[in-house]
């Protein structure tokens with residue numbers, strides 16, 4: 628469990644080392660307009676924190692496209708295809724991009740999804756795949772660059788910067804929703820503990836540290852924390868909130 632002071636202390640360690648930690652913000656499951664999306668965009672606008680929105684291609688609406696046309700600073704990522712669970716009935720881990728269906732079929736859906744996003748948003752979506760439930764069968768990953776993806780974003784400390792040639796992985800590490808414990812906010816102390824420990828690890832790895840929100844699934848505590856973190860972090864020397872397009876840029880600082 629950690630406090631805001633612990634976060635400031637960790638930031639100070641980055642300053643002492645003459646370095647700056649990269650943080651970023653990903654929000655998942657966007658498909659339509661609504662009060663939750665407005666609440667999210669208000670925090671983005673009020674705090675100035677860069678926002679990367681993972682959009683579900685199969686259900687994304689033209690109303691969402693029209694609304695986001697007015698928010699040019701938001702980066703768009705592809706959130707699988709339809710966010711449908713295809714796990715075997717005896718498997719309680721939900722997965723869309725698994726091995727239950729033929730790989731050609733799953734990859735074909737992802738290609739269809741890319742086209743759907745292009746139809747709605749033009750060239751704006753980044754070529755970054757966010758697998759629903761942060762899960763993708765390892766066997767599918769080597770094919771992602773062949774179907775046009777240059778970035779992958781899941782949850783947890785990445786094993787490799789590039790899982791395969793031509794594919795950069797930039798993950799999230801701090802999930803605000805307690806999915807197994809009633810779907811409420813994980814709590815400030817737990818969220819800060821995850822953030823501080825991931826930042827400490829990143830002092831060695833250089834990995835960007837991602838905060839993950841879900842605008843359709845957050846309670847008041849999670850919303851309050853989201854606003855607090857993006858108000859406080861940009862004021863902490865040693866921490867820098869980056870855009871997804873910077874972090875996923877080809878030949879960017881994560882090359883290696």
Ligand SMILES: [Zn+2]
Nearest residue numbers: 655656759760
């Ligand atoms: Zn999702």
